[in-house]
Amino acid sequence: MSTFGNHFRVTTYGESHCLSVGCIVDGCPPGMKLTEDDIQPQMTRRRPGQSAITTPRNEKDRVEIQSGTEFGITLGTPIGMRVMNENQRKQDYGNKTMDLYPRPSHADWTYLEKYGVKASSGGGRSSARETIGRVAAGAIAEKYLRQAYGIEIVAFVASIGNEYLFPPTPTHPTAATNPEFLKLVETIDRTTVDSFLPVRCPNQETSERMEKLVAEFRDREDSIGGTVTCVIRNCPSGLGEPCFDKLEATLAHAMLSIPATKGFEIGSGFGGCQVPGSIHNDAFIKAPAIPPGQNGLHPSVARPRLTTKTNNSGGIQGGISNGAPIYFTVGFKPPATIGQAQSTAAYDEADGVLEAKGRHDPCVVPRAVPIVESMAALVIIDAVLAQQGRNAARRLLPALEGVVAVDTTTMQ
Template sequence: MSGSTFGTLFRVTTWGESHGPGVGVVIDGCPAGIPLSEQDIQQFLDRRKPGQSKYTTKRNESDSVEILSGVFEGTTTGTPISLLVRNQDQRSRDYGNIAISYRPGHADYCFDQKYGFRDYRGGGRSSGRETIGRVAAGAIASKLLGELGILLTTYAKSIGPVTVDEADYDFTEITNNSFYLPNKDAAEKAAEYVSTLMEQMDSCGGLIECRVDHLPAGLGEPVFDKLDALLAQAIMSIGAVKGVEIGDGFQSASSTGSTNNDPFCMQQGEVMKTSNHSGGTLGGMSDGSQLILRAAIKPTPSISQMQHTVTNSGEEIELSIHGRHDPIIVPRAVVVVEAMTALTLADLLLRNAVSRMNQIKQLYTEDKNV
């Protein structure tokens, strides 16, 4: 299987299956000299681990990370960083009824058609548990960004039909509710909505928003490796994501040029924008303003309602999916979106370091004593 590696200079390769011994990631290209501990990574993993509330799967996993290489005396060494999270609460018997049948909304049928074989225990590589490696690597990317003063803020903008308007954002509320919503009243309405769906053995989706502050201008390339193109690839590679928009996104289609354009001005001797409809990108590169992206998350496909499907022998059947599943993926996916954003930006920052000859000269001639 190809396609488990992401990035050019800051490269991550995830590995492992949902019901195997463990999952993990190898990070290549992380600069030496970044302070890093298992706790730095664990605080990210704790945001996505199961069992946080009644709205998440009851799979009992501590998701404790182990650093196997690339860190010495609390600092990255510049060598590959290998991280491991052991699976502790696999219940493969929960998936016995799907060994020969295709779950609606899942990758089962596609796996069979591609490989002629699949790991039906929780979906194998297509399981949401694969995102552990992404989040662990994203924690390291976030440390790199933090060294440069770049800050990411990620949260749920909507849960099903419950949406928070930007004027009502309260970022201090994000970690005070089970849905990572930036509004207390919205969180209470979301709880009522999701609870009703759980009684009906159903699920819902939502919208995740990520904002990046203090990003320098010029990240990304003007043609194929545009900042927004790479972000879209990164976010769309998350299994539950069905759409990505940056800035005004799809609203731009019904706007006008005079409204959608962001005028430039001078503020304290620097070029700035008076608005941010573009969401922080112009011509495939960051423009120095706040980067704003959103990811549309589909409803959890694993529901206990009876659904019509077929077996791998072509028999039509009714199927109820058992096991421990999230009635909504959004809360645990918030940190996954943040991680993939951080990985994209970390890679582009390293690539951008050699975009000018004067920067290369400064590195190799002026700073020899640093």
């Protein structure tokens, strides 16, 4: 349906060309300072019209908090947020050709088959405009995670077409074994990522090649896909709900719910399938000593006693976070709506030619970066709130003796 999460529940609403889009967030902890200024930066990073290689649709995407706060403090009640669609152009879709044909690889046909009716303008509910609510909710989740645990979530463009930031090689079939990638996982931040606009790939030469490639497809009225890699640092160990709600499973669910996604891999991913277990296994080592207050975590979070020498697992083992950085990659297909003439079938089953109109991204990957970050935040905060409940219940029980046990209740 249109709701995501169990403890931090987000319901989004709106279509591509309706009056407004937004969301309701239920389960946000009370007592946190929150205003539109906390949310707007991510909205601005996601908005259309950012550059010559994105859709020219000019939306400011100004977010308004409608409920759930008072005097800039969360009340614990549902938070309603709204963004007005200021640059609607339904007339782009109100022509005879667009009315007759479902766009190839778009959701026009499947929505019609499912509901018996569909929005006549844009992608309706399948449009990326729907992700505005996700990003707004994700910004709230991120603020809580950052203040409570020091969690950092950063995404960047890893590939567009056949241009890769870390191309697979015989030596490194997976980026997980590449020292340069692992260094990036530990150090990358959003300021650095956004210094490589409009592509958001943190390497000057690769970014320039990617921008040129997207421009070439744009000029041919075509489109191209790519991948986004996301890193989650300072995540507490112990998050994840075996067996069916393993942390990587909920991350995959979240990422593959984003429009235009076609693939998900975590840690070493598919490249790791080419690596023998003797190399792939992440050996445990004693965690290095860190002075108090310098471990990047909230004081209530215990420093891990063990860590791993390598991180092919991507920070998750057995579906549960192990305290190492979590990293994964999401694949996005080429945008379905292109200006080129395409031979296809009409709704009445007659063959014909469609030349789609409207304002569309030749590549969604650069604008997908904040969406991926936001969905990651929604997964982690849901897991955190679940674990907080478990830990609170355990604190009421007597201490265990004579068994292998650790105090997990230090994650408040």
